Amino acid sequence: MVSTHAAAIIVRMPIESAGLPAPVAPALEADDRGPPPSVAIIGAGPAGLTAAYLLTRAGAAVTVLEADPRLVGGISRTVEYKGFRFDIGGHRFFSKSKEVEDLWTELLGGDMLVRPRSSRILYGGKFYSYPLRAAEALKNLGLVEAARCVASYGWARAFPVRDPRSFEDWVSNQFGRRLFGIFFKTYTEKVWGMSCKEISADWAAQRIKGLSLASAIWNAVLPQRQPRDRAKQIKTLIGSFRYPRKGPGMMWEAAARRTVEQGGEIRMGCRVTGLARTPTGWEVRHVDADGRRQTVEADHVISSAPLRELVLGLEPAASPEARAAATGLAYRDFLTVALVVKPTLSFDDNWIYIHEPGVKVGRIQNFRSWSPELVPDPALACYGLEYFCFEGDGLWNSTDQELIALASRELVQLGLARADDVVDGHVVRQPKAYPVYDDAYARHVATIRQELDERYPGLHLVGRNGMHKYNNQDHAMMTAMLTARNILAGRPLYDVWNVNQDAEYHEDGDRGAEAKLDRERDGGHDGSEAAAGGLRQVPARVAGGA
Numbered sequence: 001m002v003s004t005h006a007a008a009i010i011v012r013m014p015i016e017s018a019g020l021p022a023p024v025a026p027a028l029e030a031d032d033r034g035p036p037p038s039v040a041i042i043g044a045g046p047a048g049l050t051a052a053y054l055l056t057r058a059g060a061a062v063t064v065l066e067a068d069p070r071l072v073g074g075i076s077r078t079v080e081y082k083g084f085r086f087d088i089g090g091h092r093f094f095s096k097s098k099e100v101e102d103l104w105t106e107l108l109g110g111d112m113l114v115r116p117r118s119s120r121i122l123y124g125g126k127f128y129s130y131p132l133r134a135a136e137a138l139k140n141l142g143l144v145e146a147a148r149c150v151a152s153y154g155w156a157r158a159f160p161v162r163d164p165r166s167f168e169d170w171v172s173n174q175f176g177r178r179l180f181g182i183f184f185k186t187y188t189e190k191v192w193g194m195s196c197k198e199i200s201a202d203w204a205a206q207r208i209k210g211l212s213l214a215s216a217i218w219n220a221v222l223p224q225r226q227p228r229d230r231a232k233q234i235k236t237l238i239g240s241f242r243y244p245r246k247g248p249g250m251m252w253e254a255a256a257r258r259t260v261e262q263g264g265e266i267r268m269g270c271r272v273t274g275l276a277r278t279p280t281g282w283e284v285r286h287v288d289a290d291g292r293r294q295t296v297e298a299d300h301v302i303s304s305a306p307l308r309e310l311v312l313g314l315e316p317a318a319s320p321e322a323r324a325a326a327t328g329l330a331y332r333d334f335l336t337v338a339l340v341v342k343p344t345l346s347f348d349d350n351w352i353y354i355h356e357p358g359v360k361v362g363r364i365q366n367f368r369s370w371s372p373e374l375v376p377d378p379a380l381a382c383y384g385l386e387y388f389c390f391e392g393d394g395l396w397n398s399t400d401q402e403l404i405a406l407a408s409r410e411l412v413q414l415g416l417a418r419a420d421d422v423v424d425g426h427v428v429r430q431p432k433a434y435p436v437y438d439d440a441y442a443r444h445v446a447t448i449r450q451e452l453d454e455r456y457p458g459l460h461l462v463g464r465n466g467m468h469k470y471n472n473q474d475h476a477m478m479t480a481m482l483t484a485r486n487i488l489a490g491r492p493l494y495d496v497w498n499v500n501q502d503a504e505y506h507e508d509g510d511r512g513a514e515a516k517l518d519r520e521r522d523g524g525h526d527g528s529e530a531a532a533g534g535l536r537q538v539p540a541r542v543a544g545g546a
Ligand SMILES: Cc1cc2nc3c(=O)[nH]c(=O)nc-3n(C[C@H](O)[C@H](O)[C@H](O)COP(=O)(O)OP(=O)(O)OC[C@H]3O[C@@H](n4cnc5c(N)ncnc54)[C@H](O)[C@@H]3O)c2cc1C
Pocket: 001, 002, 042, 043, 044, 045, 046, 047, 048, 065, 066, 067, 068, 072, 073, 074, 075, 076, 088, 089, 090, 091, 092, 093, 094, 270, 271, 272, 273, 304, 305, 306, 309, 334, 433, 434, 462, 463, 464, 465, 466, 471, 472, 473, 474, 476
């Protein structure tokens, strides 16, 4: 998950295994009006495999088509290189949904570790805990810089930018330009690839509330009175999360295995190129691992493939409006340079946010802290240096050797390794890591939804890029769970677009606190508002901005 804020060391918990209870996710019954349906599923990521597992358990005939030749799990896969295991982005397994938590336990049980969460910010060669500790922040910033921050805050309060339209102006008004420069500007610009002057103030207002880095810093610099009402006090961050001992892909390998045991078929190396309506259902066209054109026929299709590609591959062709909407959907891409390193200057955090302006790396994962089994050699460390980019830009197009050299240089520059510590490196590219929410995305998604509802019955969208929704695993899974129920019931019991998330859900709240997935469909969704309603906020450009 990407956040403008850094996360924190809150609680150090012992590593322990979760028990393996009897299956707890509700068994799905096939609709009793006929034989179980046949379902083709595009993508063996968390959404596709959740649907496949639940549908095969209920007796449906399922074929999963996955473009990757070897690995299931999608963005949540585990990549292996010479025995080292990498997690693309670092996947915490945490959900407020009890059904999701229970399904994870059902699939992996004792292979799920409970890991302490720990991350810090690196800025100016110093580490900052989060929430900030006053003494540490003061010591790190130094009295002179802390005084400058206070003065800059005072200036911003006295002379605020009137009607702030950009992220930069909004944050500077709230906290002063100095704190904005230290704790917001660099990281935000690295993640989203645009200047803070171009990012809309709405996003800042939505994102920076409650427990924010800035309020923590401000409290640290100028301690304030605690509100008497405890409910008004900021909730603490979650201090631990569950994690499969061999990385997130282990969960999805288990789901794939169980799907096959239940009679499902998973075809690897099969890229879906188009979908055609037939008199009774769907024909799913794909190119198989040997480059041959193939088809699969099914009553229903569940797609977790990027919405843009799906709509452009429909037959009969979608309307020009829907095709234009699909073409307008944008993505942000991501790459990890994993470095195997002699840990002469090691750290314990799961990850570190890099706020230093002089480097391109945005975040550094420390894979051993996620699970010791990710790093096979106890004498070595393995770090994942994360670069946010656009497919086709300079970073993306660099050779692996160039990227490994860049990452090695930056690790040394940051003081996290010595020049001769880096032993080996491996690059993992992740296209379409983030569906982008620009000014037009909600309108585009609404146009596409309407078209699919009206003209393409039996085609179901799930997951992150499948719905162009900033879903984490749990919400991607929920959309699949509800879709499976809809298919088995033979009618749309649930509106999957109502699977909701608040931007801070990963930061607070109780694990498994929500017993029910979603309320039954009440006809309540409405076009673009509903499309936007369940969507995690990602920055939009300032209207009319560059
Ligand atoms: C940096 C980062 C950090 C994250 N951190 C967390 C976290 O801490 N916790 C968390 O819960 N979530 C996290 N997530 C989100 C998580 O990765 C996604 O929510 C999840 O993987 C989405 O599942 P999905 O099945 O919808 O899509 P994906 O994971 O994208 O899977 C889709 C699958 O479909 C396949 N596919 C696509 N097109 C085709 C086609 N045409 N034909 C055949 N197959 C196709 C792909 O190869 C892929 O395997 C993070 C994401 C990122 C980018």
